[in-house]
Amino acid sequence: MRRPLQVTLLVLSGLGLxxxxxxxDLCLRYVKPGMRPLLIASGFVLLVxxxxxxxxxxxxxxxxxxxxxEGHTHGAHAHGAGPHNEPEQHHGHDHSAVPRVAxxxxxxxLSLLFYAxxxxxAYTAARQPAKVVAEQDDFDPLPKTSPxxxxxxxxxxxxxxxxxxxxxxxxxxxxxxxxxxxGGGSWDLTxxxxxxxxxxxxxxxxxxxxxxxxxxxxxxxVTGNWHPGGKxxxxxxxxxxxxxTVKKIQRPSNGYQDALPxxxx
Amino acid sequence: MRRTDELAVGVEATAVVTxxxxxxxxxxxxxxxxxxxxxxxxxxxxxxxxxxxxxxxTALFLxxxxxxxxxxxxxxxxxxxxxxxxxxxxxxxxxxxxAINAFVPERVFxxxxxxxxxxxxxxxxxxxxxxxxCECASVPVANSLIGRxxxxxxxxxxxxxxxxxxxxVLTATAIAFPGTPLMVLARxxxxxxxxxxxxxxxxxxxREEWLRPAVRHTGHQPGHSRWTEFRRGFQHDFLQAGGFLVxxxxxxxxxxxxxxxxxxxxxxxxxxxxxxxxxxxxxILAVCSEADAFVASSLTGFSPTARLAFMVVxxxxxxxxxxxxxxxxxxxxxxxxxxxxxxxxxxCSVLVGGVLL
Numbered sequence: 001m002r003r004p005l006q007v008t009l010l011v012l013s014g015l016g017l018x019x020x021x022x023x024x025d026l027c028l029r030y031v032k033p034g035m036r037p038l039l040i041a042s043g044f045v046l047l048v049x050x051x052x053x054x055x056x057x058x059x060x061x062x063x064x065x066x067x068x069x070e071g072h073t074h075g076a077h078a079h080g081a082g083p084h085n086e087p088e089q090h091h092g093h094d095h096s097a098v099p100r101v102a103x104x105x106x107x108x109x110l111s112l113l114f115y116a117x118x119x120x121x122a123y124t125a126a127r128q129p130a131k132v133v134a135e136q137d138d139f140d141p142l143p144k145t146s147p148x149x150x151x152x153x154x155x156x157x158x159x160x161x162x163x164x165x166x167x168x169x170x171x172x173x174x175x176x177x178x179x180x181x182x183g184g185g186s187w188d189l190t191x192x193x194x195x196x197x198x199x200x201x202x203x204x205x206x207x208x209x210x211x212x213x214x215x216x217x218x219x220x221x222v223t224g225n226w227h228p229g230g231k232x233x234x235x236x237x238x239x240x241x242x243x244x245t246v247k248k249i250q251r252p253s254n255g256y257q258d259a260l261p262x263x264x265x
Numbered sequence: 266m267r268r269t270d271e272l273a274v275g276v277e278a279t280a281v282v283t284x285x286x287x288x289x290x291x292x293x294x295x296x297x298x299x300x301x302x303x304x305x306x307x308x309x310x311x312x313x314x315x316x317x318x319x320x321x322x323t324a325l326f327l328x329x330x331x332x333x334x335x336x337x338x339x340x341x342x343x344x345x346x347x348x349x350x351x352x353x354x355x356x357x358x359x360x361x362x363x364a365i366n367a368f369v370p371e372r373v374f375x376x377x378x379x380x381x382x383x384x385x386x387x388x389x390x391x392x393x394x395x396x397x398x399c400e401c402a403s404v405p406v407a408n409s410l411i412g413r414x415x416x417x418x419x420x421x422x423x424x425x426x427x428x429x430x431x432x433x434v435l436t437a438t439a440i441a442f443p444g445t446p447l448m449v450l451a452r453x454x455x456x457x458x459x460x461x462x463x464x465x466x467x468x469x470x471x472r473e474e475w476l477r478p479a480v481r482h483t484g485h486q487p488g489h490s491r492w493t494e495f496r497r498g499f500q501h502d503f504l505q506a507g508g509f510l511v512x513x514x515x516x517x518x519x520x521x522x523x524x525x526x527x528x529x530x531x532x533x534x535x536x537x538x539x540x541x542x543x544x545x546x547x548x549i550l551a552v553c554s555e556a557d558a559f560v561a562s563s564l565t566g567f568s569p570t571a572r573l574a575f576m577v578v579x580x581x582x583x584x585x586x587x588x589x590x591x592x593x594x595x596x597x598x599x600x601x602x603x604x605x606x607x608x609x610x611x612x613c614s615v616l617v618g619g620v621l622l
Contacts, residue, residue: 006500006504009504010500010504013352013507017349017352020349027349029342029346030342030345030346030349030350031346031349031350035349035350035353038353039349039352039353041353042352042353042356045356045360046356046503049496049499049500049503052496053496053500056493098501098504098505099505099508099592100508101505101508101509101512101592102504102505102507102508103508104507104508104511104512105504105507105508105511107511108344108345108348108349108511111341111345112345112349116345117338117341117342117345118338118342119342120339120342120343121335122335123335123336123338123339124339124522127525128525129530131563132563132565134443194556195556195559195560196350196552196553196555196556196559197346197347197349197350197553197556198342198343198346199343199346199347199350199517199518199521199550199551199552199553200550200552200553200556200557200559200560202560202563
């Protein structure tokens with residue numbers, strides 16, 4: 001692989017990472033926010049590597065003159081034992097010979113720069129069983145506010161494990177994205193949770209019964225009451241909500257966490 | 266959009282498999298002179314991997330027309346996520362590998378490690394504690410260790426243990442399994458034992474010729490700038506490993522999207538099948554070792570031993586690691602080594618899990 005191409009690959013990869021982590025928050029579609037400083041640092045390292053490589057090449061070309069430059073960029077590629085026994089070859093052993101597989105790095109670099117795929121959504125959630133919530137024994141009394149902002153995980157725990165039935169007859173507010181359910185009449189309010197990157201995504205879901213079904217992948221804030229069924233406080237109780245209001249919202253920046261909804265109004 | 270990308274991948278694959286002139290894609294002559302092209306068959310395995318990555322995606326596209334766009338977008342997201350997440354660790358590993366190559370004299374390792382290879386293996390395995398991060402970092406480091414005169418068996422023990430037993434991963438395991446501290450101990454033990462057994466197995470059965478001739482890591486040459494050597498080695502290793510990371514990520518994303526998690530429930534009933542199934546899942550999901558404990562803790566239908574197998578196999582063998590190893594050590598090595606590691610890791614998990622959990 002020719003040097004200028006190595007420089008291009010390094011610089012594009014560096015720019016791609018910086019674009020996704022420093023200039024925009026695209027990287028939050030793929031990894032946890034905690035990775036961001038590492039990504040920024042990696043972007044700079046790659047950029048510096050590329051610039052230094054380019055400068056080193058310039059230096060050598062400067063010494064060798066213009067004709068040498070021509071020979072290098074046009075003639076050197078893929079010639080096994082060419083007439084190139086100039087000093088540059090003693091530098092890196094055969095480090096200038098990078099396998100062509102490195103070309104593949106162009107795909108993620110260009111993808112980050114020009115076409116960043118969207119965050120995971122309804123498609124992924126629909127194909128996963130809901131994440132199992134942790135066992136909990138002690139429940140604090142619920143705050144008095146109404147509607148009560150609550151996370152999907154907390155709601156699930158309250159419905160299926162809280163023997164004091166504190167959730168009963170309370171109006172709660174949750175937010176998440178819409179995952180359609182086959183059959184109609186209801187849909188799943190969903191939060192996709194990642195622990196490291198999007199490859200380990202898991203989802204928490206609450207079944208919503210409402211008059212209209214919003215489009216898949218819309219982010220909504222829902223208020224409503226527990227949808228009765230089974231025995232509340234046990235595993236037989238359905239994790240479901242009869243919706244009173246369903247309101248479209250912006251995707252929050254911490255979209256891969258099970259966070260409380262924004263304060264309404 | 267997706268179609269053009271896939272097309273581009275296919276074109277890449279063709280470009281990759283074209284047998285390079287002189288055995289290696291050399292553009293300055295010296296490697297070709299020093300090291301005559303090894304009598305290798307044409308290297309067509311990247312084509313197989315890329316095909317494994319692309320074909321199911323294409324099949325998805327053809328089969329489910331309604332969901333195809335969403336599926337391909339999810340594929341792209343997961344693929345990019347694996348690459349983005351692994352890049353900092355790959356940079357760390359390749360920088361470390363470049364530094365070992367350029368700055369650390371050979372005698373350091375001969376002094377630190379026991380003379381007898383059979384003893385060096387467990388010592389190197391325990392030394393894996395010092396490399397924080399996930400599995401991508403350990404492949405280039407192990408390669409440069411071999412280049413600096415460390416016996417391959419010890420380097421492989423390090424390669425296997427480092428991503429599984431470093432403090433970051435063990436802490437994550439403790440957080441993911443709050444009620445069962447034994448799980449952390451079991452993971453530590455099973456991973457260490459697997460790493461040591463694999464090292465010894467290499468001493469017993471391994472052959473040098475399975476390894477690609479490591480011509481690159483010649484160490485510091487007198488009269489040359491160490492910094493330049495470091496920079497060039499770092500850059501070379503990153504570009505090469507990065508390319509293979511992309512292949513591995515594409516394969517992992519394909520399985521990640523194509524295999525719905527709900528399939529899991531079918532296997533959770535049988536104790537033996539569930540161990541094998543979760544081990545296979547660890548290979549194809551390619552979750553990074555810092556996160557796999559959280560995934561394991563969510564697989565509640567499975568026995569603790571099966572989940573242990575998931576966490577022991579995952580950091581040692583997965584699709585992106587196989588691609589990285591094939592790129593670094595050669596295909597002949599990667600195929601044998603990954604297969605043997607999977608078997609040993611499953612056995613160790615069953616034994617340790619049976620005793621402790």
